[in-house]
Amino acid sequence: MYHWIPFWPDTAAVNAVVVNNLYIAELGLSGLIMVTVVAMMLTFCIRYRKAASNSRADLETKTWRFEILWTVATLGAFLILFVWGAQVYIWLYKPPPADEEVYVVGKQWMWKVEHPGGQREIDALHVPVNKVVRLVMASEDVIHSFFVPAFRIKHDVVPGTLETLWFKATKTGIFRLECTQYCGLQHATMQGEIVVMEAPDYANWLDSQGVEESLAQQGAELFRAHGCSGCHGKNSTIIHAPSLTGLYGTVVHLQDGSIRVADEAYLRDCILNPRSFTVAGYPPVMPDFSGQLGEGDLLKLIAYIKSLGGKREAGR
Ligand code: HEC
Numbered sequence: 408m409y410h411w412i413p414f415w416p417d418t419a420a421v422n423a424v425v426v427n428n429l430y431i432a433e434l435g436l437s438g439l440i441m442v443t444v445v446a447m448m449l450t451f452c453i454r455y456r457k458a459a460s461n462s463r464a465d466l467e468t469k470t471w472r473f474e475i476l477w478t479v480a481t482l483g484a485f486l487i488l489f490v491w492g493a494q495v496y497i498w499l500y501k502p503p504p505a506d507e508e509v510y511v512v513g514k515q516w517m518w519k520v521e522h523p524g525g526q527r528e529i530d531a532l533h534v535p536v537n538k539v540v541r542l543v544m545a546s547e548d549v550i551h552s553f554f555v556p557a558f559r560i561k562h563d564v565v566p567g568t569l570e571t572l573w574f575k576a577t578k579t580g581i582f583r584l585e586c587t588q589y590c591g592l593q594h595a596t597m598q599g600e601i602v603v604m605e606a607p608d609y610a611n612w613l614d615s616q617g618v619e620e621s622l623a624q625q626g627a628e629l630f631r632a633h634g635c636s637g638c639h640g641k642n643s644t645i646i647h648a649p650s651l652t653g654l655y656g657t658v659v660h661l662q663d664g665s666i667r668v669a670d671e672a673y674l675r676d677c678i679l680n681p682r683s684f685t686v687a688g689y690p691p692v693m694p695d696f697s698g699q700l701g702e703g704d705l706l707k708l709i710a711y712i713k714s715l716g717g718k719r720e721a722g723r
């Protein structure tokens with residue numbers, strides 16, 4: 408669709424089309440204004456050059472009308488672009504319901520990818536075409552930035568929290584993945600590829616990885632090994648701890664009166680930073696697991712907690 412523009416990068420996701428349109432509008436409006444200004448400058452330069460005999464008799468002395476018109480018109484035009492841009496921004500940061508979810512860990516200097524089924528890859532990400540893919544991203548060391556030029560998506564991956572990003576690829580093929588945040592000596596080599604496949608090919612690829620345990624199953628093992636189940640398990644009587652069943656996606660009331668949505672970043676904080684807040688109605692005894700769990704383990708635990716569907720008990 409944009410092939411007629413020279414040097415235009417590949418457009419391979421719905422996100423890219425939206426960004427393209429905004430970009431073309433901005434470029435077009437800026438170009439229009441530039442051409443108008445330069446054309447007027449040249450016209451007046453030639454028309455009223457020293458040797459020209461054009462009349463200079465009825466000189467315009469009160470020009471404020473023109474100035475106001477000119478200023479308001481350009482301001483208005485650019486404000487429209489601002490509102491448009493803000494809408495695109497909000498749209499990009501509010502993911503639609505995901506068909507596919509993938510966990511990404513950035514570290515010096517590679518992208519580690521884990522699929523919910525337990526398939527792992529490094530510096531590569533296989534996804535199905537025409538599906539909403541939601542990425543949950545963590546960093547093991549410094550700030551990295553996940554950038555796929557053909558999708559026009561870019562998001563910082565920040566240590567100490569989880570970031571999310573989404574895209575819907577519209578073309579099969581292989582697209583570049585880059586880190587765009589200078590992250591140390593080998594930063595330039597922190598690249599990978601996004602492999603977009605037809606749904607059946609993708610299903611075959613998942614099957615061919617020879618995986619025995621899903622992420623949630625691995626998480627369940629960690630949940631037992633680290634003693635979480637001792638307090639949070641169904642039959643636990645040792646300590647009064649909230650059940651984690653159906654927790655994901657709900658609104659949690661905290662002791663200090665504030666509320667938080669139980670998304671991935673919240674679950675991460677519960678496990679690594681439990682001293683910073685307490686769930687309302689419970690004793691503040693949740694142990695701090697920072698230093699014991701790496702980002703990979705953490706994502707497994709989160710995948711496990713998310714897999715605990717079902718309804719929460721009344722009263723929560
Ligand atoms: C010593 C008992 C104990 C252990 C062990 C424990 N927790 Fe907790 N956990 C609690 C208590 C009590 C709360 C609620 C009070 C609070 O927020 O600190 C809680 C809160 C949570 C919450 C927030 C629940 C909500 O309703 O919002 C999550 C998630 C959680 N724990 C996960 C874990 C995981 C994962 C582990 C293992 C790595 C673990 N816990 C180990 C006692 C425990």
Ligand SMILES: [Cu+2]
Binds near residue numbers: 513550552587597
């Ligand atoms: Cu990096």
